Amino acid sequence: MTSSMDMKNLTKKILFGMVLGLMAGLIMNALGNKGWMSVVFTDGLFHMGGKVFLASLKVLVVPLVIVSLICGTAALDDIKKLGRIGGKTVGLYLATTGLAITFALIASIIIAPGEGFSLTTDVAFQGKDAPPLIEVLINIFPTNPFKSMVEGKMLQIIVFAVLFGLSMTMAGEAGKRILSLFKDLNEVIMKMVMMMMLFAPLGVFCLVAKVFATQGLSAILPLAKYFFTVLAVLVFHAVVVYTSLFKLFTGLSARQFFKKLRNPLTVSFSTASSNATLPVTLETIEEEMGVDNSIASFTIPLGATINMDGTAIMQGVATGFIAQAYGIDLGMSDYLMVILTATLASVGTAGVPGVGLIMLAMVLKQVNLPVEGIGLILGVDRLLDMVRTSVNVTGDMMVTAVVAKSEGYMNLETFED
Numbered sequence: 001m002t003s004s005m006d007m008k009n010l011t012k013k014i015l016f017g018m019v020l021g022l023m024a025g026l027i028m029n030a031l032g033n034k035g036w037m038s039v040v041f042t043d044g045l046f047h048m049g050g051k052v053f054l055a056s057l058k059v060l061v062v063p064l065v066i067v068s069l070i071c072g073t074a075a076l077d078d079i080k081k082l083g084r085i086g087g088k089t090v091g092l093y094l095a096t097t098g099l100a101i102t103f104a105l106i107a108s109i110i111i112a113p114g115e116g117f118s119l120t121t122d123v124a125f126q127g128k129d130a131p132p133l134i135e136v137l138i139n140i141f142p143t144n145p146f147k148s149m150v151e152g153k154m155l156q157i158i159v160f161a162v163l164f165g166l167s168m169t170m171a172g173e174a175g176k177r178i179l180s181l182f183k184d185l186n187e188v189i190m191k192m193v194m195m196m197m198l199f200a201p202l203g204v205f206c207l208v209a210k211v212f213a214t215q216g217l218s219a220i221l222p223l224a225k226y227f228f229t230v231l232a233v234l235v236f237h238a239v240v241v242y243t244s245l246f247k248l249f250t251g252l253s254a255r256q257f258f259k260k261l262r263n264p265l266t267v268s269f270s271t272a273s274s275n276a277t278l279p280v281t282l283e284t285i286e287e288e289m290g291v292d293n294s295i296a297s298f299t300i301p302l303g304a305t306i307n308m309d310g311t312a313i314m315q316g317v318a319t320g321f322i323a324q325a326y327g328i329d330l331g332m333s334d335y336l337m338v339i340l341t342a343t344l345a346s347v348g349t350a351g352v353p354g355v356g357l358i359m360l361a362m363v364l365k366q367v368n369l370p371v372e373g374i375g376l377i378l379g380v381d382r383l384l385d386m387v388r389t390s391v392n393v394t395g396d397m398m399v400t401a402v403v404a405k406s407e408g409y410m411n412l413e414t415f416e417d
């Protein structure tokens, strides 16, 4: 296991990588980001470093979830407990997402970021239809576990791993033998996570530098009102809502909780993907916050897939913005529809970059708003994606800590350390 001193140093290096990447990217953007500069750096070294780092994270996701969740379920050894934990987790995930989108809609009504917005932007965005709820539920159940793994279908992987873990505990001696193999595998994969983390300062640097070299901050100007409304609600949700819920349900220091979030948050910010951040989230919640593997191995992968408060916030503000920009009035029933669709859409879609826009298209269709309106906000979406993914990951960890504490599966000494 790495010592806490090593971890602190690594955290500092990762933060440093992020700040340096931000500065390098902005400077290159100011210099025009063209010619040899873009060939050698932005599309060369930064692109390559970022892609390799992303690959090293993604390659761990499926094996880590499978092995860790099989061990976790086997350790719970009580199907009733599993049901209770599942109920609490899903309930909290849905409730916080519902809250998030409600705040976002209220902010979009009060601030009215789309009022007077001129529709001159070249709009082009193809929407998708929302899959029927029945379809979403059926799709949770795998038909071939290997296919689910190959396609990275997280909910199907979770169902298979939980069933496998439970069966293992029922299989007596044979189950015990296999469990010890999975426990060893878990140790080995966690070591791989640590190895990959050593590369994180450089990976984070490359990812952030590339985004800011290509995007710059000038794209924000025409959409400043929309951008800052989303940002304000994201910050409010992370700081006020999560702090209050964490304190209320655990009685622990929210400051300590936020302090330990640095590694997952720098990685989620630079990758804009809850899924790719999963190995770091899991490592931090278990090793740094003291949450037992039997809870975290279930709630964290589930959260990366179904809990997207930050994304819901973007959708709430964007819906208000598009309605105002097109001069369309939304009624109370429309707002309720938005809350319901956005919450359910988050269940069926994975946490990968930009998926929030696909979900937004579903929401807009439900309330008959023009889907091509998404073209208006595309310019700032990558930057917002980085921030909202960090809120998504914070939400997963907050709920995980709350559930673990309430079930007595949190080592408080590790948390306070």
Ligand code: ASP
Binding pocket: 272, 273, 274, 275, 308, 310, 311, 350, 351, 352, 353, 354, 355, 356, 357, 385, 388, 389, 392
């Ligand atoms: N990138 C987000 C995530 O992975 C989803 C989104 O908002 O697009 O959590």
